[in-house]
Every structure is written in C-alpha cells, then in structure tokens.
Amino acid sequence: MSATSGVTLYHWEPNANSGKPMLALFEKGVAFDSHYLDLLNFDQHRPDYLAINPAGTIPAMTHGDLVLTESTAIMEYVDEAFPGPRLMPADAKDAWRVRWWMKFMDQWLAPSFSMIGWSVFVGPSVRSRDPAELERAIERIPMPERRVAWRKAISGAFPPEEMAESQRRVALGIGYLEEALGQREWLASDHYSLADINGFNLAYALPLSQPALSNDTLTPNIMRWLRAIYARPATKACWALGRTDMARRVTILESEPA
Numbered sequence: 001m002s003a004t005s006g007v008t009l010y011h012w013e014p015n016a017n018s019g020k021p022m023l024a025l026f027e028k029g030v031a032f033d034s035h036y037l038d039l040l041n042f043d044q045h046r047p048d049y050l051a052i053n054p055a056g057t058i059p060a061m062t063h064g065d066l067v068l069t070e071s072t073a074i075m076e077y078v079d080e081a082f083p084g085p086r087l088m089p090a091d092a093k094d095a096w097r098v099r100w101w102m103k104f105m106d107q108w109l110a111p112s113f114s115m116i117g118w119s120v121f122v123g124p125s126v127r128s129r130d131p132a133e134l135e136r137a138i139e140r141i142p143m144p145e146r147r148v149a150w151r152k153a154i155s156g157a158f159p160p161e162e163m164a165e166s167q168r169r170v171a172l173g174i175g176y177l178e179e180a181l182g183q184r185e186w187l188a189s190d191h192y193s194l195a196d197i198n199g200f201n202l203a204y205a206l207p208l209s210q211p212a213l214s215n216d217t218l219t220p221n222i223m224r225w226l227r228a229i230y231a232r233p234a235t236k237a238c239w240a241l242g243r244t245d246m247a248r249r250v251t252i253l254e255s256e257p258a
C-alpha cells in the first residue's frame with residue numbers, strides 16, 4: 001500500500017502489539033507504508049530502526065515528523081487523527097468500557113499470552129542458531145527487561161510458577177471474554193471498537209492454543225466474535241501482510257461452527 005497519508009508503520013506479523021495499529025489503520029482506510037521487521041531476525045535492534053524507536057520494540061509509527069510508540073496509544077491516535085469509521089464510541093459509558101478492556105488486556109492479560117507465546121514459539125524458532133551469534137544479538141538489545149525475556153525464551157527457562165500464573169490468567173481472561181460477549185455483539189459496545197481490535201490480536205488463535213478452554217461448545221460467543229472479526233475486509237487485508245506460519249494460524253477461523 002502506498003502512503004498518501006504520510007504514515008509509515010514499522011511492524012512484525014499482524015498479531016499482538018504490531019497487529020493493533022495495523023488493523024486500526026485498515027479499518028479506518030488509511031493508506032500507509034508498511035515496513036516489516038523480522039523480530040526473529042532481531043531487525044528491531046538494528047541501528048536504522050533504533051534511530052526511530054530507541055527502545056528497540058515493535059510497533060512504531062511515523063506520521064510526518066511525529067514518531068509514535070505504544071500500540072494502544074497509536075490506535076487511539078489513528079482513530080482521532082484520520083477520517084473513517086469511529087473506533088471509540090461517543091457514548092461515555094461505552095468509551096469507558098472500551099478503555100477498561102484495553103487496560104485489562106494490556107496490563108494483565110497480554111503479558112501472560114506473550115509469555116506463553118515466547119516459550120512455545122519465539123524461543124524454539126531461534127534456539128538452534130549459533131549460541132555466540134545469539135549472545136551478540138542479545139547484547140545489542142537496548143532494554144534490560146527485553147534481554148531477560150530473550151534469554152528465558154532461548155534457554156526455555158520460564159519458571160514453572162510464572163508459566164502456571166500465565167495459564168491461570170489466560171483461563172480467567174477467556175471466562176471474562178465469554179461472559180461479556182454473551183451480553184453484547186461486540187466486546188465493549190454495540191459497535192465494533194478498538195477493544196475488539198485489541199482483543200482479536202490476543203485471542204485469534206485461542207481455538208488452536210487453548211483448545212480445551214476455548215471452542216464452539218465451551219465458548220460459543222468468543223468463537224462467534226472471532227469469526228465475525230476475521231470476516232471483516234480490513235482484517236483480511238491486514239493478515240495478508242503476514243509472512244510466517246504464525247500468521248497462517250488465523251485461518252482456523254475459516255472453520256464452520258461445530
């Protein structure tokens with residue numbers, strides 16, 4: 001997509017934190033220059049990207065001279081700065097609910113999904129590489145806490161109690177989502193909103209990653225919601241930018257309800 005909007009998005013796969021501003025831009029119909037960074041190749045720690053985001057994390061977005069970081073804050077900026085369908089409800093109570101869900105997901109639920117993802121996908125994807133080369137890549141990471149996360153992922157040394165706590169939070173989060181989606185069509189209001197975009201980026205692979213907890217029998221409302229978001233043209237366009245097997249996992253949502 002070529003950008004007449006002056007927006008460049010630096011992103012990895014169309015999921016998790018990268019997927020949030022990607023999907024918001026597609027929903028708003030904002031053309032942007034897509035700059036794919038391969039997280040597994042440590043592209044996010046190379047000097048040309050650190051010149052844009054010195055923290056060395058993805059995503060980042062530039063709009064003219066402005067450099068924006070933090071995926072949820074970028075989504076809110078995109079919604080405010082560009083025309084197109086509003087993704088934050090005008091009604092105060094609905095807007096509060098959108099922000100409640102985004103806070104809950106970003107602070108409490110997403111780190112648990114992330115820990116599980118890093119232990120089952122990111123770590124195993126890079127573990128077979130030359131240890132000296134990996135160590136040099138880790139030394140270049142600007143944020144100490146990200147160095148710790150990479151070391152844990154590579155060694156597979158996520159403490160069992162931390163993994164158990166992450167699994168507990170994911171199970172609880174699934175329960176909250178199912179309950180909310182039993183009350184209304186979308187997560188936070190009667191209209192599709194940033195809360196749905198945020199939630200989809202966490203939960204799209206639940207029927208694959210947590211099949212005993214999330215499926216058509218146990219969580220029919222989550223499954224209805226995931227399939228409805230996946231069917232949106234913006235979601236299809238967004239996920240077409242994925243390059244790895246991880247992005248292909250979303251096609252589980254093409255299955256018919258059981």
Ligand SMILES: N[C@@H](CCC(=O)N[C@@H](CS)C(=O)NCC(=O)O)C(=O)O
Binds near residue numbers: 018057059070
């Ligand atoms: N709170 C930030 C988190 C950004 C973040 O940590 N992104 C991860 C990918 S989802 C990352 O860049 N990891 C790269 C690394 O740790 O090397 C946001 O929401 O944008």
